[in-house]
Amino acid sequence: MNSLYGSKGFVFSVDIAIGLVIVASILAMSSVYILSSEKSGISEIALRKTGSDIIAVMDYEGVLGTYNKTAIEGNLSSLIPFNMNMSMVINKYDTNGDFLDRLQINADLKKNYYSGRWMLAAFAGKVASNFYIVEYKVGFR
Amino acid sequence: MSRGQIITSDLLIATFILLAMIPVIVFSFESALDTASGNIKRSDMEMAAVRISDLLARTEGYPNNWESNASSAIVIGLAPSDRKLDAKKLAAFLDADYNMTKEIMNIRGYEYYFRMVNNGSTKGMPVTGDNAAFIRRVVSFRGADTLELTVWK
Numbered sequence: 001m002n003s004l005y006g007s008k009g010f011v012f013s014v015d016i017a018i019g020l021v022i023v024a025s026i027l028a029m030s031s032v033y034i035l036s037s038e039k040s041g042i043s044e045i046a047l048r049k050t051g052s053d054i055i056a057v058m059d060y061e062g063v064l065g066t067y068n069k070t071a072i073e074g075n076l077s078s079l080i081p082f083n084m085n086m087s088m089v090i091n092k093y094d095t096n097g098d099f100l101d102r103l104q105i106n107a108d109l110k111k112n113y114y115s116g117r118w119m120l121a122a123f124a125g126k127v128a129s130n131f132y133i134v135e136y137k138v139g140f141r
Numbered sequence: 142m143s144r145g146q147i148i149t150s151d152l153l154i155a156t157f158i159l160l161a162m163i164p165v166i167v168f169s170f171e172s173a174l175d176t177a178s179g180n181i182k183r184s185d186m187e188m189a190a191v192r193i194s195d196l197l198a199r200t201e202g203y204p205n206n207w208e209s210n211a212s213s214a215i216v217i218g219l220a221p222s223d224r225k226l227d228a229k230k231l232a233a234f235l236d237a238d239y240n241m242t243k244e245i246m247n248i249r250g251y252e253y254y255f256r257m258v259n260n261g262s263t264k265g266m267p268v269t270g271d272n273a274a275f276i277r278r279v280v281s282f283r284g285a286d287t288l289e290l291t292v293w294k
Contacts, residue, residue: 016158023162023166026167027169029175030173031169031176042187042190042191042274042275042276045187045191045276046276049194049195049276049278050193050277050278050279053198053209053224053278053279053280054279056223056281057224057277057279057280057281057285058285060225060281061281061284062223064263075285076250078285078288079279079285083275091252119281
């Protein structure tokens with residue numbers, strides 16, 4: 001064989017192998033790209049919107065204004081979908097804008113979360129008594 | 142002479158491999174195109190679900206008193222203020238003709254199913270199709286409630 005074909009067969013095999021690897025790589029990469037584009041969709045948009053919705057509704061329903069950790073955590077657990085997790089820090093300020101206190105709700109999410117802010121005022125009668133800035137994080141469990 | 146034979150065998154093998162690869166490549170490409178096409182359709186449904194849920198939960202609709210004559214509605218919204226639903230607007234939406242609401246929501250090619258979880262009210266066609274985009278929104282309506290919307294085909 002070698003006397004007839006020399007090293008030509010070997011070179012040809014390497015060429016084919018390289019060609020096959022390249023074609024397979026291109027097909028694999030295009031498949032991964034197409035399939036990965038399917039993953040990021042409504043779920044991530046829904047995650048962000050759910051976080052924003054929950055904070056807004058907890059404000060409208062007067063839950064955040066209680067500044068009570070037990071009440072807020074209880075209400076949050078009843079509103080958040082089972083596959084999501086949410087934490088928040090509520091910073092309390094007086095009407096002059098001076099920082100008063102901070103409340104941590106649920107364990108702080110460390111990674112893969114979306115964050116947002118919400119501001120609300122607590123009233124004593126018709127007069128604002130305190131301001132709160134809520135910094136929340138929402139992610140998938 | 143022998144060199145000519147070597148080239149011929151090379152050519153035959155290369156042709157054979159190329160012919161064998163063509164169906165694989167064509168199949169892979171068609172499969173990828175099908176997936177991409179499905180993703181685009183799904184994305185369209187998902188965007189419709191997000192858009193409609195935003196309009197329902199965060200706007201009062203247009204005209205702002207559309208609930209007094211649902212057939213005059215240009216935009217259907219249930220919330221006179223952000224994420225606080227109004228009972229009259231919700232009732233008008235639930236009573237409105239299903240196909241008319243689809244026209245207004247601009248989802249003629251799809252069906253939808255709307256549900257208020259705590260309130261128990263529903264509207265639309267329960268999901269029977271293979272493709273569906275589901276979104277859940279937390280809203281204020283007689284206490285906290287959850288609005289669920291599925292756009293499907």
